[in-house]
């Protein structure tokens with residue numbers, strides 16, 4: 001079976017690896033002139049890392065990844081930790097795979113290096129799809145066209161494939177903006193910050209930071225409500241002074257981290273409502289193309305990795321009935337992805353509560369119930385997407 005994957009992001013590349021492993025003839029078509037991610041950090045939880053490890057990527061992941069010890073939920077003003085949930089050895093032991101923090105560029109590079117170069121076609125922007133019986137012709141802006149038995153749209157939140165399948169419908173601006181910065185370790189060594197993910201929650205915003213690139217940089221993301229910036233781009237420059245002004249009154253460590261930004265980029269957070277279905281004929285979707293979500297569960301890329309693993313297992317199990325495999329793919333994947341889209345949207349409310357009774361109830365619940373305890377997080381981290389029986 002010839003499979004054309006549109007999009008060489010984290011979802012497309014990892015799907016290519018899973019499908020190649022399952023014995024299919026896979027080609028990846030990416031619009032950019034080269035494979036690589038810009039932007040800053042990305043968290044990869046055990047539900048996704050176990051799938052990448054199975055592809056033989058552990059040595060490369062260990063080389064560039066950081067293994068955090070914990071996730072701290074903290075107060076915006078006094079810095080108090082409301083909950084410290086383990087994600088180190090306890091999580092690795094419980095779920096059989098580690099939690100990693102990566103620089104996006106490092107993760108994209110290691111995925112890209114694992115796909116045979118002759119199977120990756122850069123500078124190929126998909127413009128059209130034409131069904132031809134049991135096959136589909138994909139046409140590209142550069143004039144090239146290919147025929148495939150299956151086309152997989154892994155082309156992100158603005159997916160052209162989704163548009164061609166289900167018509168025009170734009171992603172929604174959520175009203176949240178994110179300033180991002182990568183702070184070199186030399187600038188903040190004196191803060192002695194634990195190798196952990198730190199999530200500071202405050203009125204109308206939260207603030208996340210964790211080490212990446214083998215501990216050389218602190219990835220910092222400042223998420224604020226009521227943004228007016230609406231462009232999504234990893235390369236749109238913002239002003240450090242604007243971010244500092246927005247975090248006026250927050251804990252000194254938060255402000256020290258922002259002030260240490262060598263530069264900052266601003267990103268408008270968009271999402272979409274869950275789609276009724278993901279496939280049509282011999283074309284399907286994965287990752288942000290079908291279930292973009294706010295990054296407040298740190299699961300968008302992880303879910304795209306799960307999609308590719310599930311799709312490969314199903315096609316391998318039913319190579320003679322692609323339609324049945326795609327139906328099953330949706331049946332299995334959609335409820336989980338939808339749950340995470342909803343949980344991410346819900347975390348926006350939880351993380352941004354103004355100080356008051358609701359916030360006090362949230363803090364109390366975090367301190368006592370431990371909503372990120374091993375027992376409570378098993379449904380997420382313990383899942384093995386390649387098991388599709």
Ligand SMILES: Cc1cc2nc3c(=O)[nH]c(=O)nc-3n(C[C@H](O)[C@H](O)[C@H](O)COP(=O)(O)OP(=O)(O)OC[C@H]3O[C@@H](n4cnc5c(N)ncnc54)[C@H](O)[C@@H]3O)c2cc1C
Pocket residue numbers: 006007008009010011012029030031032041042043044124125126127154155156157158159160178221267286287288289295298299300301302303304
């Ligand atoms: C601030 C922020 C923090 C995040 N943190 C996390 C995190 O910690 N953990 C996590 O799991 N997720 C996180 N996410 C979500 C994650 O980044 C996305 O869910 C993930 O990148 C989606 O991968 P994808 O491959 O589906 O899409 P993309 O990464 O968008 O890749 C799509 C690819 O398709 C290409 N493309 C687009 N159109 C075409 C076309 N017409 N023809 C050919 N190629 C095309 C693009 O160039 C791109 O390379 C975060 C997101 C944001 C914004």
